[in-house]
Amino acid sequence: MRNTWLIFFLAIISFLSGTDEYIVTGILDKIAETNGVSIASAGQLFTVFSISFGLLTPIVIVLTRKMDRKNLLMIALLIFSLSNFIVATFEGFVVIFIARIASGVSAGLIEVTLLTIATTIAEPEKRGSAIATIITGFSAALIVGVPMGRFLASVMDWRFIFVALSVLGTLFLILIYKLIPGMQGEEEKPLKEQLKILKNKKIAYILIVTFFWMFSYSIVLSYISPYLLQVVKVSSNTVSIALLIYGLSSLVGSKLGGFSTDKYGAIKTIFLGMSINAFGLISFSFVGESSLIFLIPLIIWGIAAWSSGPALQFRLIYLAPSVAGIILSLYTSISQIGMAFGAGIGGLIVNFGSLDLLNWVGASSVILIIFSLLIVNQKQKVESQNK
Incomplete structure (x- = not known):
């Protein structure tokens, strides 16, 4: 039963990383207005996130294959929190652009590591269900995270959304340290x-x-x-x-x-x-x-x-x-x-x-x-x- 709740907890972290990717699409016009750039330029914040997620994550995963999975997840959450804090607090579109690259890599590491941990702690006959739960958490970001972000951006500065992502990332980092056992990486x-x-x-x-x-x-x-x-x-x-x-x-x-x-x-x-x-x-x-x-x-x-x-x-x-x-x-x-x-x-x-x-x-x-x-x-x- 405890492992079931842990997997749901991991799915919530997956939801957080998914929200970080998709949230930009719902508030694109507001980001462009604040930074004095075109909507097309602001849209590249989504592009660069996806590129770093898709191209850099497999490389980093191979390079860190021997690292303890728990430690890798904590490092990824730390990068996640710092990069979102930079998006929220630093001026200049170039700085935000670079921070989104870091966010993309961290989100990719988070997702892959969550899947690894979930399949490790789940019972053998429930590993498929564990994978589905983690993936559902990421997908749910589009269903809940994006419209929620749009609503929040209509009543407050859009930067507060990224402050919240940073704070939650830090909170989950602490909870991972407390709740998840160490897991030695495997040769891949x-x-x-x-x-x-x-x-x-x-x-x-x-x-x-x-x-x-x-x-x-x-x-x-x-x-x-x-x-x-x-x-x-x-x-x-x-x-x-x-x-x-x-x-x-x-x-x-x-x-x-x-x-x-x-x-x-x-x-x-x-x-x-x-x-x-x-x-x-x-x-x-x-x-x-x-x-x-x-x-x-x-x-x-x-x-x-x-x-x-x-x-x-x-x-x-x-x-x-x-x-x-x-x-x-x-x-x-x-x-x-x-x-x-x-x-x-x-x-x-x-x-x-x-x-x-x-x-x-x-x-x-x-x-x-x-x-x-x-x-x-x-x-x-x-x-x-x-x-």
């Missing part, structure tokens, strides 16, 4: 060995799909607040409500994606989810200004976009069950890199184009996935007939 395969998995064409393909899926998702999500404010022209309070509704839709989509994967299979679930995803994104362009009708495509997009996650992960584990941990770490890295590229390209579109182009670029990425799925499926049918 070098990154070069891990990447040999990519020689499997089916695995490489699913990871490519993951990249373009998260690219599409991030290119819209990163600028969703200014999009709703400037294109749909709703009030700031309505944006807060819309983000909460979107978060709840994402949760429903994740659950439906898992159910559909079990019932109809991963490939069919991915194809259906991507098709509805594209429809939802395109539908944004047919919403009038200051109209609550925009909630319809928002909900459709939220449900469809998140339905693909369980199916993609299931497919990867199915293709490489003996190295599930490695393959899921690669999935996480590719997801973050896709999000980083999406936020980056979104910034260029906002700078040199227009906010109302974001959904079309996002939809184009998803449509590319749909066509690739049709081509791969047809190729597999031909190969099976030739056999």
